[in-house]
Amino acid sequence: MRPRVSYRVSHFLPPLLLVVGGGVVGSLSGMNEFFTSLFNVLPTLLLLLGGAFCSAYGRVRQVALLLVVYLAYYQLDTQVDYYQAERVVREDAGLVFHLASLLLPMLYGLYGCWEERTHLLQDFVARGAVLMAVLGVTVALGSNYPDAVLGMIGKIYWPLLHGNWMTMVQLAYLAFVVALVALLVAYLRQPRPQHAAQLLGLVGLLWMLPRAFMLPHALHVMSSLVMLALTASVVHEAYQMAFRDELTGLPGRRALNERLRRLGRNYVLAMTDVDHFKKFNDTYGHDVGDQVLRLVASRLRKVGGGGKAYRYGGEEFTILFPGKSVEECMPHLEAVRQAIEQYQMHLRDQDSRPKSDDAGRARRGAASGQTVSVTISIGVAERDAEQRTPEEVIKVADQALYSAKSAGRNRVFRHGENRRGAVRVKKAASS
Numbered sequence: 001m002r003p004r005v006s007y008r009v010s011h012f013l014p015p016l017l018l019v020v021g022g023g024v025v026g027s028l029s030g031m032n033e034f035f036t037s038l039f040n041v042l043p044t045l046l047l048l049l050g051g052a053f054c055s056a057y058g059r060v061r062q063v064a065l066l067l068v069v070y071l072a073y074y075q076l077d078t079q080v081d082y083y084q085a086e087r088v089v090r091e092d093a094g095l096v097f098h099l100a101s102l103l104l105p106m107l108y109g110l111y112g113c114w115e116e117r118t119h120l121l122q123d124f125v126a127r128g129a130v131l132m133a134v135l136g137v138t139v140a141l142g143s144n145y146p147d148a149v150l151g152m153i154g155k156i157y158w159p160l161l162h163g164n165w166m167t168m169v170q171l172a173y174l175a176f177v178v179a180l181v182a183l184l185v186a187y188l189r190q191p192r193p194q195h196a197a198q199l200l201g202l203v204g205l206l207w208m209l210p211r212a213f214m215l216p217h218a219l220h221v222m223s224s225l226v227m228l229a230l231t232a233s234v235v236h237e238a239y240q241m242a243f244r245d246e247l248t249g250l251p252g253r254r255a256l257n258e259r260l261r262r263l264g265r266n267y268v269l270a271m272t273d274v275d276h277f278k279k280f281n282d283t284y285g286h287d288v289g290d291q292v293l294r295l296v297a298s299r300l301r302k303v304g305g306g307g308k309a310y311r312y313g314g315e316e317f318t319i320l321f322p323g324k325s326v327e328e329c330m331p332h333l334e335a336v337r338q339a340i341e342q343y344q345m346h347l348r349d350q351d352s353r354p355k356s357d358d359a360g361r362a363r364r365g366a367a368s369g370q371t372v373s374v375t376i377s378i379g380v381a382e383r384d385a386e387q388r389t390p391e392e393v394i395k396v397a398d399q400a401l402y403s404a405k406s407a408g409r410n411r412v413f414r415h416g417e418n419r420r421g422a423v424r425v426k427k428a429a430s431s
């Protein structure tokens, strides 16, 4: 099953708030004692708690990112502490700062694009080995040949591109640009909260580094908030996994159950089922079936009248209209039924390829990139004196759906009004 790919503002909002907040708070010249102490310990706390949380969810990549940010923070914090105590910079301050500003975007970009593919432990060991190798070589070269290293990384390689505002070495800006582009591509290829957070996190780090010595709180605050954004993105994905259906992008059964617990006294519930979907799957293959479910879901999502669509399971969907009566909802349900009936769905070539030989045989000769269409049947019920709980309303909506199927499909039936179960309210076009 291929997950639905969609770019969402909601992927960016939490990290954006944190990074912008980090920029604002990190720019303050003074902060009270409580917050100063808080931000002094926050990076370490986040490394431990965030690292434990991400490990528990098997997000080795985020653990590696937290570690890289923390190591850069730790090195620079040692220098900043010395400067604040002695009012002079340490002898190795320039070397440490420039190495940190070069290695941070390189390692951050590398880990951000390095997908979790292998076994968890192998993945962890591989990332750890790369980190140890890079740090080992850097420490060995930096302590034995500090001037040569500083000269090499501090050199202005492209004078035309150099600006006087640049406080980091030119190579560091190049590393940031490459890492930003790579992380942007990672998000575009796979739009998910973690990719959005690591991209915006790098923007925060780019803001932080040149200010680490100039602003008293920039280093602590921005490191903390970037680490928080990385951890929060894992929470965001865990929430999505629990409440969102991966195939269609609609909220799933668990989200529906949560919503049903918080409904008022009046609501309408519609159970929706794709007609003859088994036959459709057998003819075109499961992949095409998946595509069609996505397309049906995209139409159901647009239902009017304040309705919200959920994937109930399989090829069944639920539309919930809080605070509405059946009369108010029927036109919207009828509109969505018609929209799906008339919707010519264009199938993508590679996905329309049937999985099984039988399905392939059934389809042989069909044009690639073809269009298909399906119909849906809908059973509707509202909460009333007889159906008081959501479970009871679902049950009678299901009965109405069954009646719609028995009556020939591709129609909207409502429960009630007569004792036989369901009333057909719309004469549908033949299915």
Ligand SMILES: Nc1nc2c(ncn2[C@@H]2O[C@H](COP(=O)(O)OP(=O)(O)OP(=O)(O)O)[C@@H](O)[C@H]2O)c(=O)[nH]1
Pocket: 247, 273, 274, 275, 276, 277, 278, 279, 281, 285, 286, 287, 288, 289, 290, 293, 313, 314, 315, 405, 409
């Ligand atoms: N491709 C695909 N098929 C699914 C998915 N979930 C359920 N199905 C298929 O949906 C079909 C449901 O078939 P049935 O419940 O027998 O009903 P139907 O063929 O839709 O016929 P009616 O409901 O009577 O119109 C089964 O073949 C399931 O395998 C899914 O996520 N993807």
